[in-house]
Amino acid sequence: xxxxxxxESVTEGHPDKICDQISDAVLDAILAKDPMARVACETxxxxxxxxxxxxxxxxCYVDLDEIARETVREIGYDRAKYGFDCDSCSVLTSLxxxxxxIAQGVNSSLEARNGEADSDDTGAGDQGMMFGFACNETxxxxxxxIYYAHKLTRxxxxxxxxxxxxxxxxxGKSQVTVEYDDNKVVRIDNVVISTQHAPEVxxxxxxxxxxxxxxxxxxxxxxxxxxxKTELYCKDGDExxxxxxxxxxxxxxxxxxxxxxxxLNYLQRMSGIATYTHSVAKLLEGTKTKLLDTRKTTPNMxxxxxxxxxxxxxxxxxxxxxxGVLLKDNHIGAAGGVxxxxxxxxxxxxxxxxxxxxxxxxxxxxxxxxxxxxxxxLDNMTTEEMQEAIRIIDGRAETECSGNVTKExxxxxxxxxxxxxxxxxxxxxxxxxxxxxxxxxxxxxxxR
Numbered sequence: 131x132x133x134x135x136x137x138e139s140v141t142e143g144h145p146d147k148i149c150d151q152i153s154d155a156v157l158d159a160i161l162a163k164d165p166m167a168r169v170a171c172e173t174x175x176x177x178x179x180x181x182x183x184x185x186x187x188x189x190c191y192v193d194l195d196e197i198a199r200e201t202v203r204e205i206g207y208d209r210a211k212y213g214f215d216c217d218s219c220s221v222l223t224s225l226x227x228x229x230x231x232i233a234q235g236v237n238s239s240l241e242a243r244n245g246e247a248d249s250d251d252t253g254a255g256d257q258g259m260m261f262g263f264a265c266n267e268t269x270x271x272x273x274x275x276i277y278y279a280h281k282l283t284r285x286x287x288x289x290x291x292x293x294x295x296x297x298x299x300x301x302g303k304s305q306v307t308v309e310y311d312d313n314k315v316v317r318i319d320n321v322v323i324s325t326q327h328a329p330e331v332x333x334x335x336x337x338x339x340x341x342x343x344x345x346x347x348x349x350x351x352x353x354x355x356x357x358x359k360t361e362l363y364c365k366d367g368d369e370x371x372x373x374x375x376x377x378x379x380x381x382x383x384x385x386x387x388x389x390x391x392x393x394l395n396y397l398q399r400m401s402g403i404a405t406y407t408h409s410v411a412k413l414l415e416g417t418k419t420k421l422l423d424t425r426k427t428t429p430n431m432x433x434x435x436x437x438x439x440x441x442x443x444x445x446x447x448x449x450x451x452x453x454g455v456l457l458k459d460n461h462i463g464a465a466g467g468v469x470x471x472x473x474x475x476x477x478x479x480x481x482x483x484x485x486x487x488x489x490x491x492x493x494x495x496x497x498x499x500x501x502x503x504x505x506x507x508l509d510n511m512t513t514e515e516m517q518e519a520i521r522i523i524d525g526r527a528e529t530e531c532s533g534n535v536t537k538e539x540x541x542x543x544x545x546x547x548x549x550x551x552x553x554x555x556x557x558x559x560x561x562x563x564x565x566x567x568x569x570x571x572x573x574x575x576x577x578r
Contacts, residue, residue: 132388134319136307137275139283142205143300143326149173152180155201156194163190168228177213183224187233195221206290206300267315274315278306278349285344286325295339299326318353321345367404367441376565383572390567398562399431400438406560407442410537410553417544419551422447422530426554435557447552455479457487468494472501486530495519499526507552509533513542520546
């Protein structure tokens with residue numbers, strides 16, 4: 131069975147890696163002077179700022195300011211024009227000794243304190259567990275995707291520091307996708323390299339150099355498939371017509387056939403959603419109403435389907451339950467009423483997050499308005515009821531209508547003046563756009 135696995139790696143100039151290196155440097159400096167020190171050091175960084183915080187108990191002194199600056203200097207951020215400068219940045223510290231709760235587990239274990247073990251039997255402070263595994267895909271016994279991703283970022287640093295590609299700067303990232311067949315590495319499917327660089331260098335030069343000096347210098351040639359080439363004649367959101375050539379793909383015919391069905395299924399499904407969304411959104415043109423999707427998406431396909439909705443001119447209601455607060459009939463019942471549900475939600479949710487409540491009757495509308503709901507969803511109401519509900523709300527909350535909204539019946543809602551109309555049909559009932567590769571055929575190369 132074929133499958134794909136992707137891993138990424140970052141260079142020493144990536145913000146996350148900068149923080150790790152500073153924290154490690156602090157730890158190394160302290161342990162060199164005080165092997166029994168207890169060091170819990172965290173580093174945060176932003177443009178022009180380094181913040182070192184945590185809990186450290188030690189009997190030695192180290193110059194945290196100098197450690198941080200020298201670490202950044204070694205990384206390569208030694209000029210302001212690089213976006214970060216080791217000499218001019220601010221270094222702030224917020225440190226204290228190890229907390230008593232944690233220290234007691236280090237000073238003496240629970241067993242020792244209870245007389246069940248020797249007093250020298252100490253604990254480890256924060257109790258945690260690490261685990262890992264080895265595999266035989268590479269000489270280092272690491273999975274191939276992360277192994278090659280790390281090698282690429284190391285090469286990026288090497289060609290920057292030795293002057294081979296002197297226009298590169300410290301921040302960079304690599305991503306490698308490996309194709310497996312029956313759990314064996316068969317090919318590298320995709321490589322992405324992102325790197326900070328001098329502004330005057332042209333993209334074409336960077337692309338050529340990265341391919342020749344980094345990718346080809348690191349990745350095994352036998353795992354690279356350079357034969358697959360793609361030409362696209364349209365982009366996301368373009369209108370296409372029947373019979374139109376959307377692109378050309380050239381490569382190993384076995385590779386193309388193995389991926390054809392999956393690729394086309396994705397394209398057909400997402401194009402169908404975008405097309406249907408576009409046709410429904412057109413019916414709302416000239417009004418203030420925005421067309422929204424719902425969470426009714428295909429399992430494991432939400433991110434693609436929601437993107438397709440936006441491509442078609444619609445908007446995402448929310449991605450998941452964590453994006454907002456939506457109070458439905460079960461929440462209202464559990465809270466004891468509309469007003470109580472809104473009150474409890476406001477007490478629980480961050481003040482920057484809007485509270486939306488789903489109502490089904492005009493009495494519930496009145497309660498929602500009085501309770502201070504931010505958005506009131508009019509669910510499965512008649513047109514007359516929605517008109518009255520909008521009159522009651524009178525601009526004191528945003529309005530959304532929902533409930534079996536489709537392209538065929540949305541016309542009855544367009545004149546209401548609601549802020550939003552949500553429709554699950556955008557994702558669960560849209561037809562597919564029929565795309566085929568019926569012109570697939572072998573090509574004889576002109577060899578001279």
